[in-house]
Amino acid sequence: MPADPLDALRLPTVPIEPRSEFADGLLRQMQSVDAPPRRTTPTIRYFVTDLDEAVQFYQQQLGFELELQPNPVFAMLYRGDLRLLLSVPGAHQGGHTLSDGSVPAPGGWNRILIQVENLDATLEALHRAGVHFLDEQPSGVTVRQVLLADPSGNPIELFEPARGYHERTR
């Protein structure tokens, strides 16, 4: 069989050892329980006192979709990549009462952030719908933001990027 004339043009294959730092780093990353999985669904749990009212609120006012509501104390909703779990606290199964008897409650200040295109228009629509605001005067550094409350009093932050807003893209 005649030699392939292209062989003269091919570069020789030279085996190389992978850099040990690279290999070690990769191994550490693969073995680490802390390494975030390649693809995750960011998941938030909020406690609510009235599940039906909350589900309706998140669907109608904030564009969430109901994924499942298998019982009267739990619902799962999605909004884009965000998964929101709603739990009714209490002594029942799924009520998240701790072994020391402490019962979760709605409220607090930790919250999800929802980016909107036009904050003023969104505010107007939410006002018309009678939504309760914790802080309705837009403020912020590189965003304009407001804080509203769901029917159980859980905070939700709406923001619209402003001058200087930085978003890392990948």
Added chain:
Amino acid sequence: MTTVQVRYIVNDVDAAIEFYTRHLGFTEVMHPSPNFAMLNRGDLRLVLSQPGGQTVGGGSALVDGRVPQPGGWNRFAVEVPDLPDKVAQLRAAGVTLRSDIIPGVGGNQVLVEDPSGNPIELFQPLRSEARLSS
């Protein structure tokens, strides 16, 4: 692009950065001022705000004067492959656990507290449909 953001109120941003990066696999995106930082973990972005002092931003007081505080029960969840192992690691590291391992329908969970007392739910799914990752 990271699309899901959560804001936690913390009393000490530096201590919080240390906690979330060391124990829960977050990476620091920015820490442009002493009272604010932004961290990422996979598709979740966590912004940390320290209350008081400023008049704008996530830690600022409301118009009615109320000042945000850490704590409460609302939280984000982090999936772990081996909950008992992770709990043992965190206990050894001196991290505060608000609960023991709680058996659930879709999986087992435990509530961990950051240095300011904010809860984080560690979750090990027992059913494939309850998994947070793919």
